[in-house]
Amino acid sequence: MRIVLGVGGGIAAYKVASLLRLFTEAGHHVTVIPTEAATRFVGTATWEALSGNPVSNSVFDDVHQVNHVRLGHEADLVVIAPATADLLAKAATGQAGDLLTNTLLMAHGPVLFAPAMHTEMWQHPATRANVETLRARGAAVLEPASGRLTGSDSGPGRLPEPDAIFDAAMALVHGQTDFQLPLAGKTVTISAGGTREPLDPVRFLGNRSSGKQGVALAVAARNAGATVRLLAAHMEVPPPPGVEVVNVETALQLREAALAAAADSDVVIMSAAVADFRPAEISDTKIKKRDDTADPVITLVRNPDILQELVERRNQGVTGPATDGQLIVGFAAETGDQHGDVRAYAEAKLQRKGCDLLVVNHVGSDKVFGKDTNSVVILARSGSEPQEASGTKADVSAAIISRIGFELNQVSPRA
Numbered sequence: 425m426r427i428v429l430g431v432g433g434g435i436a437a438y439k440v441a442s443l444l445r446l447f448t449e450a451g452h453h454v455t456v457i458p459t460e461a462a463t464r465f466v467g468t469a470t471w472e473a474l475s476g477n478p479v480s481n482s483v484f485d486d487v488h489q490v491n492h493v494r495l496g497h498e499a500d501l502v503v504i505a506p507a508t509a510d511l512l513a514k515a516a517t518g519q520a521g522d523l524l525t526n527t528l529l530m531a532h533g534p535v536l537f538a539p540a541m542h543t544e545m546w547q548h549p550a551t552r553a554n555v556e557t558l559r560a561r562g563a564a565v566l567e568p569a570s571g572r573l574t575g576s577d578s579g580p581g582r583l584p585e586p587d588a589i590f591d592a593a594m595a596l597v598h599g600q601t602d603f604q605l606p607l608a609g610k611t612v613t614i615s616a617g618g619t620r621e622p623l624d625p626v627r628f629l630g631n632r633s634s635g636k637q638g639v640a641l642a643v644a645a646r647n648a649g650a651t652v653r654l655l656a657a658h659m660e661v662p663p664p665p666g667v668e669v670v671n672v673e674t675a676l677q678l679r680e681a682a683l684a685a686a687a688d689s690d691v692v693i694m695s696a697a698v699a700d701f702r703p704a705e706i707s708d709t710k711i712k713k714r715d716d717t718a719d720p721v722i723t724l725v726r727n728p729d730i731l732q733e734l735v736e737r738r739n740q741g742v743t744g745p746a747t748d749g750q751l752i753v754g755f756a757a758e759t760g761d762q763h764g765d766v767r768a769y770a771e772a773k774l775q776r777k778g779c780d781l782l783v784v785n786h787v788g789s790d791k792v793f794g795k796d797t798n799s800v801v802i803l804a805r806s807g808s809e810p811q812e813a814s815g816t817k818a819d820v821s822a823a824i825i826s827r828i829g830f831e832l833n834q835v836s837p838r839a
């Protein structure tokens with residue numbers, strides 16, 4: 425496929441180098457057209473090297489080839505990223521001052537704008553009107569992602585992740601025109617990894633959770649346009665870029681972080697393996713081997729069930745007005761035994777915990793923990809059909825996040 429990648433003059437232009445890579449690695453022929461301002465952020469040499477094609481932003485280069493006509497007509501797809509407020513305005517009013525805006529006027533194929541700007545600029549009535557004009561003319565304009573912006577501000581205005589723009593571009597080419605990032609404008613809190621419950625300064629009780637599923641969920645939610653807060657217990661993998669990370673160690677710390685984060689979250693996903701018990705006492709000093717032969721005894725006490733508490737608070741409206749309509753997702757790692765199978769245990773857990781969705785893993789000695797693949801069933805309290813998902817933890821996460829997007833758009837069955 426022939427793609428014209430128009431790059432606007434915003435700091436997010438540097439991220440578009442990754443988008444270009446995704447296009448070229450998928451076998452597409454890409455011509456990059458940066459605006460004059462874009463070349464002040466990322467130089468022409470970068471675009472030429474990564475695309476393997478010459479790069480210009482002037483209608484006066486190679487005039488004999490009438491580039492804007494050729495590029496516009498030949499393009500199967502035009503992607504503008506970052507689409508700055510200035511570029512959206514120029515496109516909406518049909519201005520033609522450089523090669524990119526000329527090419528846009530000549531484009532026959534689908535056009536995708538991936539905006540990035542400060543929140544006030546995005547929300548300004550002038551920008552809103554320009555976006556509406558472009559959409560009314562059939563162009564696809566993505567909602568920007570929410571989160572940290574260039575300065576100290578945060579809010580809607582971040583360039584969607586390159587993966588997300590790539591997916592949207594492919595969807596557009598395949599005729600899907602009504603798409604938006606399913607979690608745009610939403611705040612999603614995800615707990616990941618395994619808690620560690622200290623016995624003394626050296627030892628702890630832990631579990632085998634690697635955090636891979638939680639991190640994959642964070643990536644999928646981020647790519648779906650959400651502002652993501654990752655409550656990271658012990659993890660064997662690093663947190664992904666583009667998400668806010670709160671590090672916790674114990675179940676009690678996770679509880680505190682989860683209750684605080686839930687106050688302004690549209691979705692809470694408890695994928696962490698939370699220790700059900702903790703040592704009743706934590707020794708200030710290392711517990712020594714004793715001279716006598718007595719075996720030490722560790723007394724355990726129950727940890728609070730965070731998931732259940734989140735649901736109770738949500739149902740009682742304690743967490744705050746922002747949680748009206750909050751969606752809460754639990755995980756269940758089940759093995760089944762002589763008293764019941766995995767599904768029966770999971771159904772009972774869904775009712776007991778009261779969460780909206782329960783993602784059920786069948787765990788065994790060689791399954792799930794630390795692995796890169798997973799196979800789950802998503803149970804819904806609304807009683808809708810259980811949904812199966814399997815593949816890499818990224819595939820499974822994409823299915824879970826898309827189900828969450830679907831549930832958020834349904835009328836709440838909780839009332």
Ligand code: C5P
Pocket residue numbers: 675694695696697698699700727728729730731732753754755756757
């Ligand atoms: O009861 P069980 O541990 O199997 O439930 C698993 C689900 O409950 C997971 O979503 C886990 O994150 C959550 N959980 C919790 N607090 C606990 C134990 C589990 O939030 N103390």
